[in-house]
Amino acid sequence: MASTLHDVARLAGVSIKTVSNVINDYPHIRPATKARVEQAIADLGYTPNLTARSLRSGRTGAIALAVPELALSYFAELAAAVIEAADEAGVVVLVEQTGGDRDRELELLRSPRLQMTDGLIFSALGMGQDDAEHLERPYPLVLLGERIFDAPVDHVTMRNVEAARAATEYLLASGRRRIAVVGAHPGEVIGSAGLRLRGYREALEAAGVPYDDSIISETTTWHRSNGARGMRDLLDRGVTFDAVFGLNDTLALGAMRVLQEAGIRVPEDVAVMGFDGLDEAQYSIPSLTTVDPGQRWIARTAVATLLERIRRTDAAGEPRLLLADFHIAERESAPSEAMIGA
């Protein structure tokens, strides 16, 4: 039998009203009384009815996080950091997987489920710029990702173009000239793939290196298996290249595996660069040089921004665009010095 408010009041030797005040965290309760009630709650394993409580306070103490899928390591590490930051603020996280599908993303934005939470951190992948209006919802929302810009909501994201440009410049500075790309999305202008390819092209152009379609491999999703397939595709074309830029780490790791299966040495024959800064990239053979786009900062900033919006719905303020700093983590798959005679 679950215990009741009455049981707690009796055990603590206080009125029901006092127990209720402690549960609802009202001010002006004597510390000794508060401690006695909390001890009684713990002893009885009493669980106050939060549903009733949230009806009164208008807050649920929960936020939602929507990501394409946790099986993509980037989103698993992002979710871990979001849950950690929320936990520090005493808030729980409801995690939704959308599969990166536009219809499911739109459905989620309209879903009555969101009433269970005080706000949403939304990593859009299927929706595009034309869907910006759908982000105007009657609840606090922080947007992640790079599919939609200038929407009427706070947006926390990475510097995709600059970071990808820096990664490409790094490869060029180490003496590479034929830099293949794995994970491109044909025709995409914004989105991670579109922006990172733009950064790549800007770096090539600045260095006077021609852009060559024949060393660009396209894959819609970004799992390790896609990177492996993308590299097999490049090898089948019979084109030459001395570096590969995987548009994320898992693509780069899949591609690096296939290169080595084919007897191609990394980095001697082909240097490999990733993007994400996953933990995994430190342990591959060779370890993966990558761009750390500031994911941890993004997660913590998204939580802080959302909680601030939840607290001060009255003074809404202008939507903000918050951009993370990035840095290149130099490892074995792409050393920074030119390799003479390689």
Place this chain on the structure above:
Amino acid sequence: MASTLHDVARLAGVSIKTVSNVINDYPHIRPATKARVEQAIADLGYTPNLTARSLRSGRTGAIALAVPELALSYFAELAAAVIEAADEAGVVVLVEQTGGDRDRELELLRSPRLQMTDGLIFSALGMGQDDAEHLERPYPLVLLGERIFDAPVDHVTMRNVEAARAATEYLLASGRRRIAVVGAHPGEVIGSAGLRLRGYREALEAAGVPYDDSIISETTTWHRSNGARGMRDLLDRGVTFDAVFGLNDTLALGAMRVLQEAGIRVPEDVAVMGFDGLDEAQYSIPSLTTVDPGQRWIARTAVATLLERIRRTDAAGEPRLLLADFHIAERESAPSEAMIGA
């Protein structure tokens, strides 16, 4: 301005009572009426107040999943599979990270937050057998993991002893005799580490191979970095071994990286075996031979079992122990044939 029940009723041309019936999914509503109401809800972006709704129905449509941390790939892949299975049943998932800490696990079990959900899938790591009584809670709970057995709740888990024994037998059959272990927990009897080490010892004993403490490396947590440190520790000891059994895949991957850094060939000099069947293990160099302990089945079975308990709280029935089948995924790091002359 958020729209109201009145707005929906007006747009759909029906009574408020009818809108309410559609939202609450009552039977005997004409399909055409239902469609009209749903269209009006979509057009207006109306979100019914679920908090009020759950007070009436006594259900929230949400379940909680507690795992040690999503940054451990095993739990990320588990959470992805749980969320997918729950989504198919129209249920959302609130994910909690406990850090594998006993106090935080116990606190979670008593937490009022759980009132926000209809039940809990609980992957315990810090709690032990003596804590079994704490699992007796006034809500549906399915236990995962191998820290507690014979508790008064449904338990879905893997066959740790048998699977680890099979992995060790596999290495012995391929001609290895000095099988080092990375990730052992000193003195642990149950728990993943304790049970897997028991399976390892059983296989050695059956083959007449002596157990040797000097090739057992201990690490409390199971990240890639722990596997790397464990292997450095073994190499520093100056002991000889011809195989390594990482008690999970990330340990094995960290260890494999350090072996190769030290110029030791995998599998020619030392074979490496993991445990978990992570996606990542297919792409390492060399690819990792591992035990797939049936994680996907565990996730789906846990969700189905919990939802069944939520539906029929009246007919509780005996707690069940549900065990997944396992299989060995043979890859490059430990081929099944003996390597002559290696």
